[in-house]
Amino acid sequence: MKVRLTVNGQDRSDDVEPRLLLVHYLRQHLGLRAANVGCDTTSCGACTVLLNGKSVKSCTVLTVQASGQEVTTAEGLAPEGDLHPVQRAFRAEHGLQCGFCTPGMVMAATGLLAENPHPTEEEVRAGLEGNFCRCTGYHNIVRAVLTAAGTMSTGATTSTESAQ
Amino acid sequence: MIPAPFEYAAAESAGHALELLAEYGDDAKLLAGGHSLLPMMKLRLAVPSVLIDIGGVNELAYIRTDGDDLVIGATTRHADVAGSERVRSGAPLLAYSAAQVGDPQIRHRGTIGGSLAHADPAADLPMALTALGGSVELMSPSGTRTVPAGDFFTGYFETSLEPGELLSAVRVPRQPGADWGYQKFVRRANDWAIVGAAAVAGRVALANMGPTPIRARAVEQALADGAGPAEAAELAADGTEPGEDIHADRAFRQHLSRVLTRRALEHQRG
Numbered sequence: 001m002k003v004r005l006t007v008n009g010q011d012r013s014d015d016v017e018p019r020l021l022l023v024h025y026l027r028q029h030l031g032l033r034a035a036n037v038g039c040d041t042t043s044c045g046a047c048t049v050l051l052n053g054k055s056v057k058s059c060t061v062l063t064v065q066a067s068g069q070e071v072t073t074a075e076g077l078a079p080e081g082d083l084h085p086v087q088r089a090f091r092a093e094h095g096l097q098c099g100f101c102t103p104g105m106v107m108a109a110t111g112l113l114a115e116n117p118h119p120t121e122e123e124v125r126a127g128l129e130g131n132f133c134r135c136t137g138y139h140n141i142v143r144a145v146l147t148a149a150g151t152m153s154t155g156a157t158t159s160t161e162s163a164q
Numbered sequence: 165m166i167p168a169p170f171e172y173a174a175a176e177s178a179g180h181a182l183e184l185l186a187e188y189g190d191d192a193k194l195l196a197g198g199h200s201l202l203p204m205m206k207l208r209l210a211v212p213s214v215l216i217d218i219g220g221v222n223e224l225a226y227i228r229t230d231g232d233d234l235v236i237g238a239t240t241r242h243a244d245v246a247g248s249e250r251v252r253s254g255a256p257l258l259a260y261s262a263a264q265v266g267d268p269q270i271r272h273r274g275t276i277g278g279s280l281a282h283a284d285p286a287a288d289l290p291m292a293l294t295a296l297g298g299s300v301e302l303m304s305p306s307g308t309r310t311v312p313a314g315d316f317f318t319g320y321f322e323t324s325l326e327p328g329e330l331l332s333a334v335r336v337p338r339q340p341g342a343d344w345g346y347q348k349f350v351r352r353a354n355d356w357a358i359v360g361a362a363a364v365a366g367r368v369a370l371a372n373m374g375p376t377p378i379r380a381r382a383v384e385q386a387l388a389d390g391a392g393p394a395e396a397a398e399l400a401a402d403g404t405e406p407g408e409d410i411h412a413d414r415a416f417r418q419h420l421s422r423v424l425t426r427r428a429l430e431h432q433r434g
Contacts, residue, residue, distance in 0.1 A: 001172060018172035018215065019205075040165050042203055042270060043354070054243075054272040060202050061273065064172050065195075065219060108269065129353055130267025 003067040007032070008076025016063050023047040023058035026073060034074035034103035038132070045131030048104035048111075049073050055111030057130070074103040077110065086110050086148040095144030097135035105131050109145045117153055121146060167205035174217045178332055181218050182305050185328050188214040194330060195219060196239045199266070199274035200282035224277070224332060227251060234258075235301075236334045238277025243268070245276055254338035256433070257364045260346055261292035267354050277331045280316070283323045286356035286372040288348070290317060294377040295344075295362035295369035298336035304329045317376035339365055345428035349420050351411060358411045361400070361424035363432060373406045373421050383425055393429035400425035 004013045007030060014029060026032045026049070035058050038046030042060040049058045050072040058071075077084035086109050089095065096102040105128065112119065112127035119127060124145045125138075133141060173188075175181035185192055193212035195201055196219050204210040218224060218239055226237040227248050234254045236245060245251055246263035265271055265279065265288050279289045280300060293300075293313040300316050302309050302325060316323050325331060348360035348371065360371030361380075366387050368380040382399035401418035408414050 017169065019167045019169055021166070024166075040206070042199065042266075045267070045269060048269055051272075055269045056273050057269045060199060062172070062198065062202070064174075065198065065217065067174075068220075111272075112268065127268055130269045 001064055003063055005063075005066050005068065006070045008072060014063075018062065018064050020063045021059055022049070022061040022063050022066050022071070025063040026058060026071070032073050032075050035107075036100055036103060038100065038104075043130075043132070044101070044104070045108055045128075046101050046104040048107040048131065050107055050111055053111070053114060055108045055130075072107075074106050077106070084110065085151045086113065086145070089144040089148035089151065090141070093140050093144035093147055095137070095141040097133070097137045101131060101133045101135075105133065105141055109141075109148065112145070113149055113152060118149060119145070165206040167202070168208060168211045170205075170212055171214045172217065173214065175221055178218070178221055178224055178303060178330060181216055181221065181330055182303065182328070184214075184216045185330065186305065188216070190327060192216050194281075196275040196278040197241065197273040198278075199270050200278055200284070218330070219275075229254070229338065230335075232338055233335050234338050236276055236336075238331050238333055239275045240277075242266075242271035242274050242276065242279070246271065253340050255296060255336045257296060257344040257346060257362060258289075258292050258298075258336055260344075261288045261362065264288045264346070264348065270354075276334050280334065281323060281325060281331045283317050283321050283376070284356065285317075285320060285374065285376050286358075286360070288357070288360070288371070290377040291357075291360050291362050291369045291371035292346075293334065293336065294379060295364050295367050296336045296339075297367060298334060300331050301333040301335060302326075302329045303332040308332065310335065313377070314379070320375035322375075343432035345430070345432040347424040347428045347431075349424060359406070359417050359420035359424055361421065361428040363425070363428040368400070368425060368428070370400065370404070370421050370425070373401070373404045373417060375407075378404065380421070380425060383429075387429075394426055397422050397426035397429055 036046040038044035047058045192214040195215045195217045224237040224239040242262045242265045251259040299312045342365040344364040348357035357371045368383045382402040386396035400421040406417035
């Protein structure tokens with residue numbers, strides 16, 4: 001079945017099986033492997049991407065459902081070599097341990113800050129309730145999101161620092 | 165986990181969805197947000213041969229006021245119900261219940277119509293619709309019928325939707341300022357209720373205390389007769405026969421129903 005969608009700003013056109021899950025399309029067809037398959041049951045959030053700017057779990061979206069829409073993965077948050085303020089804050093605050101949940105956390109946090117640019121700590125925790133960190137590194141993750149909210153509201157840009 | 169193969173058809177309008185339903189018959193399932201159906205298909209608990217996608221049908225996504233009612237289109241997402249000022253002021257219990265469904269990602273995809281048609285007795289919205297005295301609009305080629313919540317939920321994951329019908333809208337009475345309360349007992353964040361209780365304007369509904377959401381009629385009667393919350397809530401389990409599972413046996417569910425009903429009544433907000 002024909003699908004046309006925009007992934008990280010690039011138009012994509014493919015012929016896919018209707019049952020192909022979006023996370024498998026991203027990982028296997030496009031080679032975008034930031035979104036992880038964790039629980040595969042809409043619980044853990046490791047596969048979180050943005051669909052038209054809103055966080056969704058790509059293990060529970062069919063690729064055909066995303067046809068005609070815009071998908072953003074962690075690879076598409078900032079230009080090659082740069083980091084998005086949320087990514088930079090996760091690095092600065094050590095908001096990760098093993099790293100498996102990180103792309104999903106970053107995307108959920110990015111979606112959260114788009115809806116609520118100035119969340120309280122409680123709102124960050126509630127906003128990330130769909131993402132599990134089995135290293136239980138939640139304190140630094142929450143700190144990273146609050147830090148990102150601070151830098152984003154002061155107008156810091158993504159192009160002033162480069163990724164190492 | 166990957167669903168079994170199926171054919172996919174995107175409906176362009178509600179009428180087109182009905183045509184597709186008529187064409188494919190019992191082999192077809194309607195897909196809206198897919199957050200009940202796709203997990204079941206991945207587990208192969210559901211193996212439809214055709215999915216008719218109504219997720220992109222804009223005419224089914226709206227929130228309107230119609231006289232004394234609030235009318236919400238079936239494919240309106242939980243996040244949109246939860247965030248709607250119109251719902252928050254007219255039916256705050258419904259907005260709050262929508263905000264309790266799953267997590268933010270799930271609420272961005274799941275729809276009010278999908279959750280109600282799925283008819284999980286442990287889910288948030290069937291209980292809320294029952295407490296609110298709401299109804300659903302069921303569209304078919306011969307017209308639209310309105311079915312009250314009490315007649316819509318007929319059994320465990322079963323409704324009075326007929327083959328060829330589409331749940332097109334949800335209707336709840338507007339009760340601005342009415343007292344309401346909502347409680348659910350879960351072992352894990354984001355989970356379905358082991359038992360839930362919702363109260364609004366003297367009506368009380370329970371989740372997961374039977375094969376469908378149920379009214380706690382003895383509690384309602386006691387409240388109408390002037391009983392206080394604690395006294396009325398003692399009657400919450402009267403006549404119930406909740407199921408037993410790994411989470412709770414019957415006696416514990418009945419205990420929870422009394423405690424949660426009392427809390428829902430005591431912590432009412434208007």
